[in-house]
Structure formats: C-alpha cells, structure tokens
Amino acid sequence: MAIETGLSHVYPMGARLNERGVLELGGCDALELAREFGTPAYVMVEDDLRTRARAFIEAARAAGSKAGLAAESQEGRAAGSQAGLAVGHEHLAIVYASKASSCAALLRVFAQEGLWCDVASGGELHLALNAGFAPERLLMHGNAKSEAELRAALRHRLGLIVIDNFDEIDRLARLIAEGELADRAAQPVLIRATPDIRPDTHEKISTGQADSKFGFAMDQVSEAILLVRDVSGLELQGIHAHVGSQLLDLEPIHRAASQLSTLGAFPTWNLGGGLGVAYTSHQRPPSIEEYVGAVIEAARLHLGAHDRLLIEPGRSLTANAGVTLYTVESVKRNVSTWVAVDGGMSDNLRPMLYNALYEAEVVDRFGGDTACVLAGKHCESGDVIVREALLDDPRAGDVIVTPATGAYGHAMANNYNGVTRPPVIFCKDGQARLVVRRDSLDDLNARDVL
C-alpha cells in the first residue's frame, strides 16, 4: 500500500497544500483548525488510521494466502472464526499496541477495523474495554503487573496474558486458587522471552537484549514453561518476544525467530511490534507489506508448524496519521534564531527522551529556508522540539505544524509547568470533530485534596 499525501510521506494520507497554499488535513484547513480549536492541538486524519489498519490486515491476508494461511479480519470473524482462531488455517492477528495512543475515538476506530489490542496496564485495559474491544481480543503485557491488574485480566478472561516473570506465575496461581477465573475456564497465556537480540534503535526503546527488564532470559524459559503448565487454570499457548521499537531494518526479527525456535514447538507465537516510521522525509522505513511479509517469512522459516501468529504494531498505525499544530509566541535572535511556540515537552517528550528528530513548517508558507530552533515554552533549555528547523521567515502568530506526532505524543503528554494538555481533533472529509478536549485550568487542580 502506498499512502499518498501529496506532501512528503511524513504527513497524513491526503494531506496537501490547498489553493491558498495552506496545509489541509483530512480536507480541513490547518489555519481554521487552529482558530477553531486553539493550539497546541493534535490533529489526526481518520481515513489514514483506517487505511493503515486495513493495510495490515490486507498484507496479512495476501502474505498468508501465498503461504496458505488466513488472516483474521472482520470477514474472518463473520465467517465463523472464534476467539481469534480460524479453524483449519494458520492465522495472523494484528494487535494494536495501545500505548502508542489510547484515546477512545482512536481505539474505537481500530476495534471497528477488526484489530486486537495490547494493553500494558490496568488503565489501558479500562480504556480498551470502554472503547469497545471484546475481552477475547485483548492481550495484557507488563513487567510489573499488580495483583489488581491480573485480577482484572482473569475476571474478563482476556484473549491472552503475556507472563513476564516468575513472581507473576506465583501470583496468577494464587489468584486462580482464590477463584478469580471467569467461568472457571482456563486463562490462555504466553510466556515472554528475551531472545538476546540488540536491534539498531535507541537504547531506551530496545527490549530484546539479554540485560532487559522485560521477559524471561532464554535459559529460564523452560522452567517457566514447566511452572505454568503446572497451574491448572492456565493454558500455555505459546511464546512472545518484542525486540524493540522504531525498527528501520527487519533483520532482527529473523534473528529473534531463529533464537526463539530453540524453545520448542508452540501453537501460538507473538513476535511483538516495532515497525519504524518516517519522522523526517529522508527516512524510508519498510512498508507495512514488507514488514508483515518479513514476520510471516521469519515464522515460516524458524518457528515450525503453528496455528497462530500475532504482531503488535503501535506507532506504525498512528504516528504518520497525526500532526501537532502550534502557534509561535516569540522569535528571538542571538547565536541562533529561536522560534518559541505554545507547547513543547508537555505534548511531545520524544525529542527530550530519545533525541528524536522532527520536521516543522509554517502551515501557510511551506518550504522556508530560515534556519531556526523550534523551542517549546517550558522552563528547561532542553525543551526543543526541532533543533534544525527550516521555516519561512517565522513570526509571532504563525501556526506551525510538526508532522509524525500521532504516536507517543498524546500518550505521553503531561502537565509540566502547569501547561494544559492539548485536545485531539479527528478530521475526515473536511469535517473536524473534537475527540479529546483540552485540559482546563481547573483540571490542573482536579486531583488536589485540601
């Protein structure tokens, strides 16, 4: 699938400059969006989200049919597959990693498109259930799941709990002994293995290396398997591994599958998420089709006969579907030209945490050549959104866009410096709707107890 933008591929599908030279997103004029909803604001293009979700499902179906497999989809469900298993076929389920962005409207879109959903906490479980995901399409992760989180997972009998450590096996056994199993039917589980793979990505989002806080070391997995099989209310279905995020090279997936193959044969394998995205125009990540094809091929080559394969894309479903709009508050010149906007590290922590690079433009004067630093409003020198921006003669009042902020922006937003978190706006066919409102000033006091 080629996502057409008319602009660089970092922008959402269908984004373009209109006759007046103003950025248009989902058919909506960015200046009018800024006027109507204020800035900063996250703007998501709904058709782009759906197109990417369908591209994953289609790619799974296409790669699967080549290999004699069947992808799960709404049609697959309608055709009678149950709880994610298409009888008689191997099957690839696309599990949205909801940590990338978990507002209700967005989760609802992916639930409607027939995706599964991965939750990393009881809070994300709450959000996914409220958005309409069926419990049997939910998968719970976490290296430090609390008793309450496990209790909730068992009571809803989620599609899968991914067991991370020995203490969790003990805790699950105790909760089951206390009668927490829904309908007394066994709870399907996977064991998370750490395959000792270090992909080429930022160290803070690499998880497959031996010294990781996630999962069982390879030489502990066989003991974990024995212990899980000993708990009568747990049904071990297979193994999970996630080597890391923002992968621009798919080779580590093959290496991981090859390592995992030493653990034995299982009906279900989950090879995690991590497909990288383009944050800047020169980045060319693998396409959704290439990624899905590589995962299926890695499983076919290394993992023997199995009934079901799962993958957990997060950012590749949402990052490029979204942008952030800001307003310039001041422009100052010293050694550099400092363009300060009304948001920053409270709406996008990624530059601070991972030195992540972004692009920026003035929404009605694309293609400028004034070298400047796009700085946030927070009381920290490190609060810089784009270190080397090229803008067209920026001035106070200009509306600025930073593309590729649809993942881990809203999800990691915070109120540092008492800054209110931005709204989320969905655009479709020229109509804009508010799906998350901006924090009010009273929200800043909402949890205070005096």
Ligand code: LLP
């Ligand atoms: N599955 C598991 C078990 C994960 O831990 C993650 C991400 C994913 C799937 C989805 O990965 P994705 O496809 O989105 O790369 N805040 C960081 C990302 C942290 C990712 C943690 N786990 C960032 O902004 O880059």
